[in-house]
């Protein structure tokens with residue numbers, strides 16, 4: 001009889017848990033597998049995955065990023081958490097609210113509306129995705145140009161000789177977006193800041209940028225530094 005009651009209560013508890021996502025319950029789960037199983041049973045909306053993390057919406061302003069494999073943890077979550085601590089003052093990074101302090105299996109990050117495709121990014125910011133590649137190239141060619149204005153002057157002067165290396169028409173459109181669209185300016189300023197800090201070319205990806213709830217353009221996948 002007691003066993004029956006115990007089982008019955010356990011079932012009720014499980015049923016109750018399934019209907020929502022309880023961070024404190026989740027936090028105490030012993031393994032990454034148990035965490036994934038709990039997420040699936042809780043039914044929280046799945047937003048997408050990259051190569052190393054699954055991302056779910058857990059409330060209106062927050063997403064849960066969880067490592068797919070234990071091996072991914074040190075490759076992605078750990079550096080991302082460290083980068084947040086080091087570079088949060090740049091304003092270029094989606095905010096991290098909380099994380100798994102024991103194993104770095106998961107991160108609770110500010111929800112950002114990421115750019116689904118390059119066209120959406122172009123429409124909202126005036127910046128063609130390829131302009132980010134062009135900028136990386138140009139910054140390597142004109143190492144002494146410190147400002148976007150100087151860089152633009154260099155490109156305009158050298159348009160004829162750059163022809164094959166850099167897509168000059170795209171670069172002109174990019175500079176126009178930078179100069180006329182405040183979101184385009186913010187995207188490029190943040191991109192430049194992160195590149196100068198040594199972040200990886202992985203940031204040349206529309207899905208790694210988006211608009212935060214407060215309307216700022218921020219990066220959401222900032223795990224990788226070039227040196228790692």
Ligand SMILES: Nc1ncnc2c1ncn2[C@@H]1O[C@H](COP(=O)(O)OP(=O)(O)O)[C@@H](O)[C@H]1O
Nearest residue numbers: 048049050051052053055110111112207220221
């Ligand atoms: N903070 C966020 N808000 C909304 N969507 C996000 C957020 N972080 C990541 N995503 C979405 O989930 C995808 C996978 O996350 P990402 O950080 O790129 O993981 P990975 O390191 O595996 O590439 C992203 O490409 C993006 O579309």
Ligand SMILES: [Mg+2]
Nearest residue numbers: 050051208221
């Ligand atoms: Mg990614």
